[in-house]
Amino acid sequence: MAISKIQNKKYGNTFQVDIRYKNTLGISKRHIKSGFKTFNEAKKYERDFKEQLEVLIEQGKSTNKTFNDIYYEYMEIEGEVKYARSTKVYYNVTHEMYVKDTIGNENMGSLKYMNLQQFFNKMSEKYNPPTLKNIKKLFAVTFKYALRVGYIRENPIPYIQIPKLQNERRVKVEIISDENLSKIIDALQTVKRTNPYSSGKNAEFTFKSYAMALIIGRYTGLRISETLALKRQDFDLENCCMTVRRKIEYSGLKAKDIHTTHQLKSAKSKGTVEISKLLCSYLKKWFEINPFEFVICDGKGNFIKPETLNHRLREVCKELNINFHYHMLRHTYATELVMSGVNPVVVKDLMRHSDISTTWSIYTHPQNEDQRKALDNLYMEMK
Incomplete structure (x- = not known):
């Protein structure tokens, strides 16, 4: 800590206090205060500041809680x-x-x-x-x-x-090819007659529902908890749009206690977004055989737990030797949009992100091959 005299033609001589210290976080700080008319005023200010600082440091040490x-x-x-x-x-x-x-x-x-x-x-x-x-x-x-x-x-x-x-x-975000996804969807719907738990009308409908969940994820980028909470009323197939209102609450709950909640990941997670005509055609066919309120459900109209769907997915993917998990559909959807030249702001809205930096830095990961293609296309046009 130091006090120095400052010469000023307009105001005469004044004193300045220059205090260097470490705050309660251990971060070096500097505090400068000028304009004191006498040395004693500056000294008193310096002394008071030091005492307050010591009190703060002691208070910061006072809790014995971890x-x-x-x-x-x-x-x-x-x-x-x-x-x-x-x-x-x-x-x-x-x-x-x-x-x-x-x-x-x-x-x-x-x-x-x-x-x-x-x-x-x-x-x-x-x-x-x-x-x-x-x-x-x-x-x-x-x-x-x-x-x-x-x-x-x-x-x-x-x-x-x-x-x-x-x-x-560098983290490489995984995406799934449409070829491999088609294989998974086909295998998901295969009923094994030799397994009493994987046969019958209920199983057939449930497995088709699993497949529909993957199709929705592929063409909307919805999170699994949002997909499994969708109702018929959330879709306007004539105008090709979808409203995300809720997700299922399932963590640590028994099947009978699963319910929906309107408390989504963020305020931007809720809203109406456009969907493709391709998805609309899938949904129209699905609604012809699904009589229930929920879009994705078992043969009795009950909720499907993400763990149940994921367990079935792991079995199928192991048989096919394909690396896949549901969230890859969200990565795939966003990456495809960006690589197709869709405006980043549009991608942000379709993904329902709060911040465009999330869209750009997390869900868009062009690979080396994509970079080479972009350069080749650019310089071929300049020849």
Whole structure:
């Protein structure tokens, strides 16, 4: 800390306080205050600032609760009423897998910027940026709660940077070819007469419903929980549009307790979007044999759990030796739109993203072959 005299022709000599310090997060800061008429005024200001700083630092150390303690407290007090069941499951699984037995045992007051940045740097050696972003979200809500109730005086999370991948570790988002998807759809509908659980009219209808779920995912990019909650009324086949209103709530629930919720991933997840005439033709044929309110259901009109559909998919894909999971349909849909030259803003709306950067950075991944084709087409035209 230093006090210096400043010469000013207009106001005469004044004094300036220049204070360098580390805040409660351990981040270096500098505070400058000018305009003091006397040295003693500047000295008093310096002394008061230092005392306030020491109080803040001590208050920041005062809590004896760990990060885990405060996370559990937050989820019990606020998370219970704030989040949908699936969101709570998402946070709890993230906490259990990545935080609970690592930095979660640390005293909240001792978690400074440097500790947390080192934690994320270390985690980046094992996990990709999307996983690290999920972990950061958990830290963000917990630290904001701790700040609100007075456990901490400053929130370090806005300073935390997610380490970028090196080129050799670049994430490759998987997509599915229409050829392989057709094979999967055909195999899904095959009823094995030798298996009493996979035969009969109920099984035949259910397997066709599975296939329809894949077709809808392929041509809309809907998430599996949204697809399985669709009703007939959500489609306007004459005008080729679809309204996404709800998703099924299923995490940790028995089949009889599954229900729909209007609380989707974000506000932008809800809305009406255009669908292709090709999908409309599939749906018209499906509605001729599906008498139920829900578009995707079993032979009795009951909900289909994602785990049940995914289990059947794994069996089929193993037999066909094809790598596939349902979310690949969303990647495929978005990537195809972008590679076909669709305006990014249109892609964003069709995908129902809140931010166009999500559309561009996560769901669009042109491969080297695509890049070569683009260059070849460009320079062939210039010959």
